[in-house]
Amino acid sequence: MRRRSCGFRTMWTAPLAAVLAGGVLAGCSSGQGPAVLLVGTFHGNAGQYTSIQAAVNAAQPGGYILVAPGDYHETDDAHVTSAGVYSSGDHGGVVVHTSNLHIRGMNRDTVIVDGTKAGAPTPCSPEPQYQNFGPVVDGKAQGRNGIVVFKADDVSIENLTACNFLNGAGDSGNQVWWNGGDGSGKIGMTRYRGSYLTGTSTYFTDETSAAGYGIFSSNAQGPASWNQIYGSNMNDSGMYVGACRQVCDVTIDHAWMENNALGYSGTNSGGAIVIENSQFDDNQDGVDTNSQIAGDAPPPQDGACPNGKTSPITHTHSCWVFLHNNVHDNNNGNTPEAGNAAAGPIGTGMTVAGGRNDTVMDNTFANNGAWGVVFLPYPDTGTPSFDQKCEDYNGYQTTGLGCLFEPEGDALKGNTFVNDGFYADPTNADFAQIVAHTGLPSNCYADNIAPQGSIPANLEQLQPVCGVKTTSTHLDGTLVSQVECDARMAPCPAGSNYPPQTGVKLAPMPQGLPSMADPCAGVPANAWCSSQSSGSSLGVPGKSRGGHHPPGSTASATVAYLRAASVSSVGHHRHKANVVIARSQIAPSCCSTNRSKVHLGAPERRSCDHPLID
Numbered sequence: 368m369r370r371r372s373c374g375f376r377t378m379w380t381a382p383l384a385a386v387l388a389g390g391v392l393a394g395c396s397s398g399q400g401p402a403v404l405l406v407g408t409f410h411g412n413a414g415q416y417t418s419i420q421a422a423v424n425a426a427q428p429g430g431y432i433l434v435a436p437g438d439y440h441e442t443d444d445a446h447v448t449s450a451g452v453y454s455s456g457d458h459g460g461v462v463v464h465t466s467n468l469h470i471r472g473m474n475r476d477t478v479i480v481d482g483t484k485a486g487a488p489t490p491c492s493p494e495p496q497y498q499n500f501g502p503v504v505d506g507k508a509q510g511r512n513g514i515v516v517f518k519a520d521d522v523s524i525e526n527l528t529a530c531n532f533l534n535g536a537g538d539s540g541n542q543v544w545w546n547g548g549d550g551s552g553k554i555g556m557t558r559y560r561g562s563y564l565t566g567t568s569t570y571f572t573d574e575t576s577a578a579g580y581g582i583f584s585s586n587a588q589g590p591a592s593w594n595q596i597y598g599s600n601m602n603d604s605g606m607y608v609g610a611c612r613q614v615c616d617v618t619i620d621h622a623w624m625e626n627n628a629l630g631y632s633g634t635n636s637g638g639a640i641v642i643e644n645s646q647f648d649d650n651q652d653g654v655d656t657n658s659q660i661a662g663d664a665p666p667p668q669d670g671a672c673p674n675g676k677t678s679p680i681t682h683t684h685s686c687w688v689f690l691h692n693n694v695h696d697n698n699n700g701n702t703p704e705a706g707n708a709a710a711g712p713i714g715t716g717m718t719v720a721g722g723r724n725d726t727v728m729d730n731t732f733a734n735n736g737a738w739g740v741v742f743l744p745y746p747d748t749g750t751p752s753f754d755q756k757c758e759d760y761n762g763y764q765t766t767g768l769g770c771l772f773e774p775e776g777d778a779l780k781g782n783t784f785v786n787d788g789f790y791a792d793p794t795n796a797d798f799a800q801i802v803a804h805t806g807l808p809s810n811c812y813a814d815n816i817a818p819q820g821s822i823p824a825n826l827e828q829l830q831p832v833c834g835v836k837t838t839s840t841h842l843d844g845t846l847v848s849q850v851e852c853d854a855r856m857a858p859c860p861a862g863s864n865y866p867p868q869t870g871v872k873l874a875p876m877p878q879g880l881p882s883m884a885d886p887c888a889g890v891p892a893n894a895w896c897s898s899q900s901s902g903s904s905l906g907v908p909g910k911s912r913g914g915h916h917p918p919g920s921t922a923s924a925t926v927a928y929l930r931a932a933s934v935s936s937v938g939h940h941r942h943k944a945n946v947v948i949a950r951s952q953i954a955p956s957c958c959s960t961n962r963s964k965v966h967l968g969a970p971e972r973r974s975c976d977h978p979l980i981d
Contacts, residue, residue: 402427403893407435409473412894419461419470419480428467431890434527436477440485442499444511450504453537456549459512460532466520472527473895475563475882480513482531483570491530491876493569500576501535510535510576513542513566516559523560526883530876531568533576534602534705540579542566542598547586547610552664552753554588554614562594563883568601571871574705577602581627584608585663589616589639597623597880600873602703604632605650610663613638613673625649626699626874628708634659637669637724639678639686646693649874651704652711653697653735654689658721658762658772659707661749666760667772670725678726683833685778687725689717695733700868712737712853713866714790721745721762721772723808728780732787736795737853737865739787739817742774742810743801763804774800776808778833779815788819790864792853794846796822801850802841809835822846 404422405414414435416422420443422432441460452458460480463470472478479490487497500508513529516522524543534540538549543566547555566581581598584591588611596619598605605624608615615636622645624630630647633640633656647653658667670687672678678686694716704711712718714737719725721744732739748769757763757770765771779798788795797817800810811833812826823829823841851857853865887896 401429401431401891403431403433403891403896405433405435405893405895407437407439409433409435409895414894423461423463423465423468423470426465426468428465430465430468432468432470433886433890433893433895434470434472434478435895436472436474438479438481438490440481440483440487445502447502447509448504450509450537453501453504453509453539454550456512456515456538456541456544456546457517458509458537458539459515459541459544461514463514463516463519463522466522468519468521469523469525470514470527471523471525471883471886471890472563473886475526475528475565475880476878478527480527480529482511482513482529482533482568491528491567491569493873495570495572498531498533498570498576500533501537501539504536507536508576509537510539512539512544514544515541516545516556518547518555520556521558523562524564525561526563526886528565528567530566531570532578533568533570534574534579535576540577540602541583542568542578542581544580544583545585545587545591546583547588549585549610550752551586552610553586554611555586557588559584559587559589559591560593561596562592563881564593564595565597565877565880566601566605567597567599567874567876569873569876571600571703571873574602574703577703577705579603579705580605580607581624582606584611584617586610588614591615591617593617593619593622595621595881597877598630599624599626599877600703601627602705603627603708604629604655606630607632607634608636608640609634611636611638612665612667613669613671615640617641618643620644622646623880624653626702628652628702628704629655629711630694630697631655632708633657633668634663635666635668637667637671637687638673640670641680641688641690643688643691646695647716648693648696649699650697650711651699651702651713652715652718653694654717655708655711656687656719656722656725657745658723658760659745659747659749660751660755660757660760660762660770660772661747662752664752664755666755666762667721667723668725669723671723671776681726681728681778683726683778685724685726685776687722689725689727690729692730693733694730694739695735698734698736698866700866701870701872703871703873710854710856712741712850714738714853716740716787718743719774719777722774722777724776726778726780727782728778730782731785732782732797733785734789735787736790737788737792737849738796738799739784739819740779740782740798741801741850742777742779742799743850744771744773744803746771771803773802773804773807774810775802776834777810779810779812781814783816784819792849792864794822794843794849796820798822798826799846800826800841801843801846802837805837805840807837809833809837
C-alpha cells in the first residue's frame, strides 16, 4: 500500500508562500492517522496556512482542518467569471469539493469567515464601503456565499461564524451551505454535520443585496445533524432544509433563529426530519414548511417515513417531527424579506403550507400575535420546475392560484399555547386550518392547551384522528382574508391590528453563544492538540427545557438565557403575558438515548448518527 503524503495531493497544491516559509509538516498528525492541517496562529503556534481555502485545497479525504481565531476574508470566488457557475451555487469564499473532510474553528465567536472586504476596521463591518458584492459578470454583481460544500459527502463544519455574504444576480447570499446541486432536482450529496455555527449579517440597504440564508442545505441526503446553530437577519430564513423530499434524514437540535423573515424554512423536504430543543423568536413567521412546484424539486413536502417505516418518536407513519421547541414573539414586521418568504404572515409561530404528514408535538407557542400555528394550502403560480405536472404530485391546478398543495395528514398534539392571537383581529387564535378540497387525509388535533381556541372552532372535537378521508372543506372566508391581509397579499380591513412595516432593523451580532467545550475532541494529535482528547466536542448534557411535557428521550442543557417574552418590536403590550422562555446555551449529547439505530441501510459511522426511523 502506498503511504499517503501529509495532506497534499502534490506539493504544488499548497500555497507557494507556505512552502517557501517552511513548516509544511507542522500541522500533520503523528503516525498514519488522518492529517490535521492548521490555519492561522493558535496560542502562539503558527499553522502552515493563513487561509482556510488553501488548507481545503491541500486536504485529503478523512482530514481535519483546524482554524485559529481570526477574521478570514476568504475569496475563492474572486476568480469565477462564468455566470453558469454562479447560477449553480458552486462558488463562495470557501468551497469544499473533497469528501470526508472536517473543518473546525477553535472558537465559535472569534473564528470568523467574513464576507466583507479585507481591510475593514472590524469583523463583519456594517459599513457600505467594506461590503463585497461579488464579481461583476455580464454587468451584474453576482453576490457571494460563505462556506459552500458542493457535492461532497461526509463534510462537517463546526465552531465558527460566517457573516455578510450577500445576495446578487447569482445563486448567493448563503452563509454556510451544503449544496448537493441546487436546482438540479436530484440528490447530489449524502451525510453532513454542522455544529456551533453562527450565520448572520450586519449590512442592509435593500433586498437585492441582503443576506438570504444562515445555515442552508439543499439536494442533500442524510443521515445529517445540525446542533447549536444560530441564524439572524436573513431575508429568507435563518436555516433551511430543502429539495430532499423523502430522504432528508436530519436532526436539528438546539437551534436559535431570530430576526429573519422565516426562522426555519423547508421546501419539499421530508421523510425523517426532527427539529427539537430550539428557539424561534422575533421573526416575521417563526417556522414555515411548504410544498412548491416551482423550485427545489421534486414536490411535495411530505413528512411520511420512507418505505412505510414507523417513527420511534411519534409511533406513527410521520417522521417529520417538531418537538420541545420554544416559538415565541414572532411579531417582527421589520426584518429583511424577499421572494416567497416575504409572504410569511407576521405574528405567526408556525405555518404548515401544503405540508403533509408532519407532526407538531410538545412545544410552547407564546406571544405570537396572529396565530400560534396555522395549516393552510400553498398556491404556486410560478413556472413548474422541469415541466412538472401539478396533478402528478397530488396538487390541484387552480385558476388564479396555480398549483395548490393542501395540508393533509398533519398532527398538532400536546402543545401549550400562551397569549397567542393577541392582535385580536378576526380569526386570530391559537391554531387555525384552511383546507379547500375534500377527499384528503385529515389533519388531527389533540391534547393541546389552547385558551384562545381554534379556527374553525373545536378542531380537536372535529378532527381528533389523522388520516380520515375528509368529506367537507374548511374554507372560512374571514380566515382566508385575514391570512391574505397579514401576508401582504391583499388589503387589510379597516381597523386591523397587524403590525406595520416601518423599515428594516437588524439584530446585533450575537455575543456569548456557546462554543465547543473542547475543539480538540476527536482530532488526531497535532501541534495545537498535543494528545487526542477523549472529551466530547459537544458540551455538557443536562435537563431539557422544551414543551410542557417532560422531554424524556431528548438530552438538553442546564444553563439558559432567561428571555422574558415581549412584543416590544411592534408595540402590542396590552395583551402581553408574563411568560419567561428559557434558551438552552450548552449543547446536549447529539443523540437521544431511547431510539434504536436504524438509518435505512446506511452504514454506521459515528456516535452522532440520528436514529429517526424504526
